[in-house]
Amino acid sequence: MGPEKSTAMTETSAAVRIQAWWRGTLLRRTLLHAALSAWIIQCWWRKIMIMLQGKKRRMALELYARKTWAIVKLQSWFRMWHIRHRYCRLLNAVRIIQVYWRWHSCHTRGFIQGNYEIKENRLNIQLEISLGSQACKVEQCITLPIKE
Template structure:
């Protein structure tokens, strides 16, 4: 419905619209605003979810890096401990070997000394007996002795002069 007026050669049109049409237009505008709000809300929810995921992934990455640092430190500590144990075992082994070698040396020395003493005693006995005969026969005694770890050898020569 529209009304036309003419004032000083100018036309003026006044239209009166139907209230039903205005109500529908307002409802459409409201729905449009609701769609926009819904779209913005969905976009905001999506951005918030992305940001929370980023924060969670960052936190997990930091935790994983810290765990990795601790694991590296622990492996290094275990290696140092193992190296220290190996070194201590090597030192104990070396001391034991030195002690065994020293004992073997002392036993060998004692055995050689014991055989040497046996030879000397045998020579003293022979010299004592020979001195008694020496006056009668006027002969000289010459001896040669070889002492080894396993046996004793000596040679005695009687030289008549």
């Protein structure tokens, strides 16, 4: 076992080392390719997730806007109903006051009502004068001087 054996061992060990290096290089190349592929897939997935989050945010914002609009609409309807109710109550009160005032005015001060009608050369006047509890009706027909 001389120098030939050590040279053969050295050649064998050198071949084993070269093969190991080559296998390592192939393995690292395969792992690098797998890592790059995984990185590409992760980037794509992140992009999809960001788009989905954006869509969810948009939907949530639209829902919030719709709810806010509905709340504002409901509040405005309630305010309108409340003000309309108050207005109707005031209107009824005004009508009651007007009825009593007119009755009082009619019975204390009196009033004059009437109408007229013109036919050919005649003026028909009908007047009703009311003073307190007394009433007087006047009907008169006046001939108008019309030149022909």
